[in-house]
Amino acid sequence: MTDKKRIGFLSYWGWARGQSYLTLCYAKMLKDEYDVYIFKQGDNKIAPEFKAVDVNVTEYPKYVVDKEVFKSWVKENKLDAVIFKSIWLVSIGKTRRCGRLQRL
Numbered sequence: 001m002t003d004k005k006r007i008g009f010l011s012y013w014g015w016a017r018g019q020s021y022l023t024l025c026y027a028k029m030l031k032d033e034y035d036v037y038i039f040k041q042g043d044n045k046i047a048p049e050f051k052a053v054d055v056n057v058t059e060y061p062k063y064v065v066d067k068e069v070f071k072s073w074v075k076e077n078k079l080d081a082v083i084f085k086s087i088w089l090v091s092i093g094k095t096r097r098c099g100r101l102q103r104l
Contacts (some may be wrong), residue, residue, distance in 0.1 A: 008037040008082040013057060014046035028057050036076050041065065
Protein backbone atom coordinates (compact mmCIF):
# COMPACT_ATOMS: atom_id res chain seq x y z
CA MET A 1 0.00 0.00 0.00
CA THR A 2 1.22 3.49 -0.79
CA ASP A 3 0.56 6.98 0.53
CA LYS A 4 -0.77 8.03 -2.86
CA LYS A 5 -4.26 9.45 -3.24
CA ARG A 6 -6.72 6.98 -4.75
CA ILE A 7 -8.68 8.04 -7.80
CA GLY A 8 -11.43 6.04 -9.50
CA PHE A 9 -12.97 6.16 -12.95
CA LEU A 10 -16.42 4.91 -13.89
CA SER A 11 -15.91 4.18 -17.57
CA TYR A 12 -15.76 1.89 -20.54
CA TRP A 13 -12.35 0.24 -20.58
CA GLY A 14 -10.35 -1.87 -22.96
CA TRP A 15 -11.92 -1.44 -26.38
CA ALA A 16 -12.04 0.90 -29.35
CA ARG A 17 -14.36 3.57 -28.00
CA GLY A 18 -13.54 7.23 -27.44
CA GLN A 19 -14.42 7.10 -23.76
CA SER A 20 -12.15 4.08 -23.24
CA TYR A 21 -9.21 5.84 -24.84
CA LEU A 22 -9.85 9.04 -22.91
CA THR A 23 -9.85 7.09 -19.64
CA LEU A 24 -6.69 5.28 -20.78
CA CYS A 25 -4.98 8.65 -21.35
CA TYR A 26 -6.02 9.88 -17.89
CA ALA A 27 -4.84 6.62 -16.29
CA LYS A 28 -1.43 6.88 -17.98
CA MET A 29 -1.12 10.50 -16.95
CA LEU A 30 -2.09 9.93 -13.30
CA LYS A 31 -0.71 6.46 -12.47
CA ASP A 32 2.67 7.67 -11.19
CA GLU A 33 1.16 10.09 -8.68
CA TYR A 34 -2.13 8.33 -7.85
CA ASP A 35 -3.39 4.81 -7.30
CA VAL A 36 -5.83 4.47 -10.21
CA TYR A 37 -8.99 2.35 -10.03
CA ILE A 38 -11.26 1.62 -13.00
CA PHE A 39 -14.88 0.49 -12.62
CA LYS A 40 -15.24 -1.02 -16.09
CA GLN A 41 -18.72 -0.91 -17.55
CA GLY A 42 -19.69 -3.58 -20.06
CA ASP A 43 -18.63 -7.10 -20.93
CA ASN A 44 -15.94 -6.67 -23.56
CA LYS A 45 -12.46 -8.04 -24.15
CA ILE A 46 -9.50 -5.96 -23.04
CA ALA A 47 -7.17 -4.78 -25.83
CA PRO A 48 -3.40 -5.15 -25.28
CA GLU A 49 -2.73 -1.40 -24.86
CA PHE A 50 -5.10 -1.34 -21.87
CA LYS A 51 -3.44 -4.36 -20.25
CA ALA A 52 -0.08 -2.59 -20.39
CA VAL A 53 -1.17 0.07 -17.86
CA ASP A 54 -0.75 -0.75 -14.17
CA VAL A 55 -4.20 0.11 -12.77
CA ASN A 56 -6.79 -1.71 -10.67
CA VAL A 57 -9.77 -2.83 -12.79
CA THR A 58 -13.12 -4.00 -11.46
CA GLU A 59 -15.33 -5.43 -14.20
CA TYR A 60 -19.11 -4.97 -14.23
CA PRO A 61 -21.04 -6.71 -17.03
CA LYS A 62 -23.70 -4.02 -17.54
CA TYR A 63 -23.64 -0.39 -18.65
CA VAL A 64 -26.03 0.81 -15.93
CA VAL A 65 -24.30 0.29 -12.59
CA ASP A 66 -26.30 -0.71 -9.53
CA LYS A 67 -26.05 2.07 -6.95
CA GLU A 68 -25.20 -0.27 -4.06
CA VAL A 69 -22.50 -2.06 -6.07
CA PHE A 70 -20.95 1.28 -6.95
CA LYS A 71 -21.06 2.53 -3.35
CA SER A 72 -19.38 -0.68 -2.18
CA TRP A 73 -16.64 -0.28 -4.80
CA VAL A 74 -15.96 3.30 -3.64
CA LYS A 75 -15.84 2.29 0.03
CA GLU A 76 -13.82 -0.92 -0.43
CA ASN A 77 -11.16 0.88 -2.46
CA LYS A 78 -11.14 3.90 -0.11
CA LEU A 79 -11.26 6.29 -3.05
CA ASP A 80 -10.43 9.94 -2.54
CA ALA A 81 -12.11 10.99 -5.79
CA VAL A 82 -14.13 9.46 -8.63
CA ILE A 83 -14.25 10.78 -12.20
CA PHE A 84 -17.46 10.14 -14.11
CA LYS A 85 -18.28 10.65 -17.74
CA SER A 86 -20.66 13.56 -18.35
CA ILE A 87 -23.86 11.54 -18.01
CA TRP A 88 -22.92 10.66 -14.43
CA LEU A 89 -22.11 14.19 -13.28
CA VAL A 90 -25.54 14.62 -11.73
CA SER A 91 -24.67 11.81 -9.32
CA ILE A 92 -21.51 13.35 -7.85
CA GLY A 93 -23.30 15.04 -4.95
CA LYS A 94 -24.99 11.81 -3.94
CA THR A 95 -21.79 9.81 -4.28
CA ARG A 96 -19.83 12.19 -2.07
CA ARG A 97 -21.94 10.93 0.83
CA CYS A 98 -20.36 7.48 0.49
CA GLY A 99 -17.39 8.40 2.62
CA ARG A 100 -13.94 9.77 1.85
CA LEU A 101 -14.63 11.40 -1.52
CA GLN A 102 -13.30 14.91 -1.94
CA ARG A 103 -12.33 17.26 -4.73
CA LEU A 104 -8.78 17.08 -6.05
